[in-house]
Amino acid sequence: MYTAESISKILKGELLQQTGSPEIEHILLDSRKLLTAETSLFFPLVSDRRNAHQYMQELYRKGVSNFVVSEPPPLHEFPHANIILVKHTMQALHTLTAWHRQQFQVPVIGITGSNGKTIVKEWLFQLLEKDYRIVRSPKSYNSQIGVPLSVWQMNADHQLGIFEAGISQPGEMVNLEKIIRPTIGIFTNIGEAHDEGFLNIRQKVNEKLILFMKSDVLIYCKDYLALNECVNSFHNLVGKREVDNDLQLLTWSRKTDADLRIVSVDRNESHTRIDALYKQEPLFIRIPFVDEGSIENAIHCWALMLYLGKPQEVIQERMDHLGNIAMRLELKQGINDCSIINDSYNSDLGSLAIALDFLQQQRQHSARTVILSDILQSGKSEATLYEEVAGMLEQKGIQKIIGIGKSIVREKLCFRSLKSAFYATTEEFLQEFNPADFQHESILVKGARVFQFERISKLLEQKAHQTILEINLSAIAHNIKAYQATLKPGTKLMAMVKAFSYGSGSYEIASLLQFHGVDYLAVAYADEGVELRRAGITVPIMVMNPEPTTFDAILQWNLEPELYSMHSLEQFEEVVRYANKTDYPVHIKLDTGMHRLGFEEQDMPALVQRLKIDGLFKVQSVFSHLAASEDADNDELTRRQGQLFNKMSVNLQTQLGYAVIRHIANSAAIHRHPELQLDMVRLGIGMYGVDNAGGFQENLRNVSTLKTTVAQLKRIHAGDTVGYGGKWKAEVPSVIATVRIGYADGYPRRLGNGKGKMLVRQKLAPVAGVVAMDMLMLDVTHIPGVEEGDEVIVFGEELPVQQLAGWAETIPYEILTGISQRVKRVYFQE
16 A cells, blocks of 8 residues: 555655545546546646646645645645655656556566557457456557556556557656566567657667566567667677576567568458468467558567467467457547447556546537446456446546446446446347437447447447548647647647638537647637537637627627727627626737738727727737748748737737737747747647648648548440540540549549549549549559448548648648538547
C-alpha cells in the first residue's frame, strides 16, 4: 500500500504537509481525466506551454488530497491535503513508477521499434492470455508519460508484463528502461518515424537499444542492416557488463542465416502460410492476414513463443486465430439521433478509462450509455473489479450500462446506482435488441474480442452511404500542438470551426478543441454557434458574420459577435440595451488592407466614443485579417498590415483604458511572421493538416481521408465511349471502374476526363468521362486485381488534398468545405 508518507520517502521529497494517510491507488496527470479522487495522486507536470500546478485548486475542490509538486503552493488553500515537494514532477513520476516496477519479479516483455509495437503487444496478449495473468500498456501508451501510467498498473496477481516504449529524441529511452526494466526484448523494425529528432538512423537505433541494457534476450530481424550492425555492437558492449547473465540474441531473417530462418511465405486471398527452420527443425504457421506488416509482426510473436518453449501445435492453433486490433476509437452517427463510439475489440481497465475519456468529450447528448462485456485478465477479484468499473462510470457521468457476460451479470449489484440491463451472452442481447430503446444518447460499445461486439455496433450505427470522410481527431490534436510549440509564452489560441469545421464536422471537432483547452472558437454565422452551444460547448465563441436577425440568438446563447462597422455596432447596441445588459463581450474588426470588412483608421475616434457609451460593451479582442500572409511575394503588404494594426489596436486599447486581446496572425502567419503572434493567433486550415504557405507541412499530420468503393467493373472495347456526352473514348481495350461518388458529394466536375485521379490498390487511376451527380468512372486498365467493393481513396495521406486542389485549379479550402453533408463523417481517435 502506498501513502503520501511512503511515496515521499521513495522520491526523497519534502513532505510539506501531511493531514492523513489514505491509500493511493491511481496516478493522475490530467485534471480532465479524474476517476477516483480519494485514491488519486496528482503530479502537475510543467512544459513550455502549460504548468499544471494551476489545476490543483480545481482538483482539490473535487476531492483530490494527494499532490506531488515542484512549486510550493499556499498551504492554507489546501488544509486537508498531503503535499510532497520535489525538484521536477516528471522525474518524480519516473522515479516512483521505476520503484514500483522493482517490486515485481515476473517476466516483462519490452517492445520498441519504428512500427508495429502496439500490434505485437496486442497479439502477444492474444497468444498468451490463456497461460498468464497479463498486464500491458493500454492502447499505444509508450511515451514518457504513457509508460509510467502503464507500469503503475502492475500488481501482485500479474504473472507477465508487456509494455511498449517509443521515443522521439535522444536521452528519453534511459528513463523508460528504468521504468520497464524488460527481461525479454523485441525490436520490431527501424524506419523514418521521428527521424527529425536524431542525427542519423544509427543514433536512433542505439538510443532505442538502451531499453534492453539489462534484458536476458533480444528478438529482432537481421534483415534491417543498420539495426543488425548496431545490435551486434550493442551486444559486445553489454557482454562486458559485470552481471550474472549475458544478453542472448534470438534472430530471424528471410534473407540469411538466423535462429528462425524464414524459408517461404505463401499467401492466398485471406491467409498467409510461413515456413521456417528453427534449430534445424522445419516449422510453419498460418495467420489470417496477407499484408507485409502483419507478416513481420507475426514472425516477431512466433519467435517469442518459441523462446518461451510453447508447443508447436499450440503456436499453430493460436496464430491461426489472431484477430484484428482496433488501433482507434471510432465515432459514428447512430440510429435515432445517437452517437456511437466503437471500441469493440478489447476490454480492460486501462483502455476502458481511455474510452470513457473520449465519451466524456462528446457533449452533443446529455444521456450517456456504456455497453460493456466481461473484463478479462484483470488480476482482480470479480467483486473488486466491477466495483471499480462502477465507480469509473459514475465518475464520468454515465447514466446507463448494458452488461454482457457471465462475470458482469454475477456482479450486477455493483451497478445498482445506474440504469442497467444485463445479458449472459451477446446473442441474448441481439435477440432482445429493440432500436427504440436507444434515443438521443452517446453510446460507448466496449467489448473483449471474443464477445463479437462488432455485431452490436452494426445494429446501432446509421446505415451510411459508402462514400465516407474519415476525420482523425488524434491528428488534429497533434497539429494544434505543433503550432502551439511555435507560439511565444502566453499567446492564446483561437480555433476556426466555421464552415462545418472546414468540412470536418461541427460539434465533434469543437468537443475535441474544448477538451484540449483551446481559448476561443470562431464560427462564421450565429446558427453555427447555437448548434455548438446546444451540443454542450462552453468555450467562448466569436461569431464573425453576425446578421441583425440573429442578434437575439447571440445574446440567448452567450455568443460574442464581431463588430466591423458603425452600422453593425449601432444595431447590436440597440439589442443589448433592450435586453438590459452591460459589458457584453464583443470583438472589433479593423481593416488594415484586406478591404473586406472592418473599421478603418479614420473611424477610430467615433468608434472609441461609441464603445464608451453607457458601458454596454466590453471589448474582448481587436483583430484584423491578413490578405496574403502565406505569400513571400506579398511580405511587404503583410508588414504594412502588421504595422497599421499595431498602431490602430494600441490606440484603441489606450482609449478604452483596459487590456484587450489583440490578434492578426492566421495559420500561415503563425510560423511565417512570428512577430505578429501578439496576444492570440487564429488557427484555421493548418489545424486540419494543410500548410498553404509551405515550410511547415512536415510538422503536420493528415486529418481527413475521403474514400469510396468500386460499385461495378466493366470491360470495354477500343473506341467505346464512357459517360455523358461520350467525351472520353477508349484507345485500347479497357477496364472501367464505376465508383460511388459524384459532384453531389463535392467532387468537382472540372476533374473529369482524366484531369482528376484516385488511388485504387495504391495506384493512381484517372477519371474516365465526365463527373456525374452520384457516380464517376475510373480507368483501371493498368491496375491488376481490381474487384468490385475495393476501397478507393479520393484524398488522404498518400494522395493529399493539396494535390486534388491543384488538379482542380483551386485551393484546399474549397475542396474540404465542398464535401456534401450526405457524405457520412466517421471520427476516430488513435
